[in-house]
Amino acid sequence: MDDCALIEATLAGNVEAFGVLVDRYQHALVAAARHLTRNADDAEDLAQDALVDAYRNLRTLQDHGKFRAWVFGILRHKCLSYLRRREPNACSLDELADSLPAPVDADGAGVAELLDGLPLAYRELLAARYVQELSYQEIADALGVQVNTVRVRCCRARERLRELFAARDCREKGGVSC
Numbered sequence: 456m457d458d459c460a461l462i463e464a465t466l467a468g469n470v471e472a473f474g475v476l477v478d479r480y481q482h483a484l485v486a487a488a489r490h491l492t493r494n495a496d497d498a499e500d501l502a503q504d505a506l507v508d509a510y511r512n513l514r515t516l517q518d519h520g521k522f523r524a525w526v527f528g529i530l531r532h533k534c535l536s537y538l539r540r541r542e543p544n545a546c547s548l549d550e551l552a553d554s555l556p557a558p559v560d561a562d563g564a565g566v567a568e569l570l571d572g573l574p575l576a577y578r579e580l581l582a583a584r585y586v587q588e589l590s591y592q593e594i595a596d597a598l599g600v601q602v603n604t605v606r607v608r609c610c611r612a613r614e615r616l617r618e619l620f621a622a623r624d625c626r627e628k629g630g631v632s633c
Contacts, residue, residue, distance in 0.1 A: 459519040466513060473513075477506055480523065483587055484530050490582035491534040491575075492541075501537060505530040521596050527587060528597035531579065538575065569619045577612035584609055 456464075456475065464472035484505055488498035509526045516525055570578055583589045583597070591609070595602045 458522045462513060462516070462519040462522060465510075473510055476509075476522070480526060481506065484526065487527065487530060487582055487587045488534055490586050491531075491579060492537055493571075497537060501533045502530060505533050508533075521593075524589065524593035524596035527583065527589060527593070528599075531597060535575075569616060569623065572619050573612065573615055576608070577615055580605070580609050580612050581616070 456472075458476065458479075461472045461476050465476070481502060484502035485498050488501040488505075489495055492498055492501065505526060508529050509522075516522060570581070573581070580594065583594045584591075589597070591602050591605045594609075595605045598605065
């Protein structure tokens with residue numbers, strides 16, 4: 456069944472239909488929350504809270520075909536609230552390592568530290584696009600902005616990440632020809 460049919464069934468009183476939606480999106484929601492919060496334990500709670508809110512407010516979703524973007528938007532708001540409440544640098548190194556299964560460079564240094572150098576808004580966009588695999592339209596719907604705005608912001612985020620890679624490579628080479 457597609458999301459629209461499951462939402463219709465849920466609204467008609469079939470709670471098990473929403474369980475299918477939970478099974479479909481819970482893993483991706485937890486992964487997205489880990490990328491944003493850098494805290495594996497809290498990511499599970501935030502994803503669960505987002506799904507509970509989605510269930511409670513399902514009647515407010517006007518376009519059932521946009522459920523995926525809508526529930527990721529709910530998660531985004533929960534993660535941003537969490538980050539505002541949390542103390543700076545509150546996660547441990549173990550949580551950081553667990554939170555981002557990033558590719559590893561040949562020298563063994565992970566990409567996670569470079570991503571942490573990005574502003575939250577850029578990290579959020581890159582996670583939505585490349586981890587959650589949301590389309591530009593779905594990201595735009597979740598953020599409440601135009602698709603072209605998302606495209607431009609993603610481009611800027613990728614450019615900033617390239618700059619961070621270049622600066623790190625320059626430092627590793629001792630600043631020669633940088």
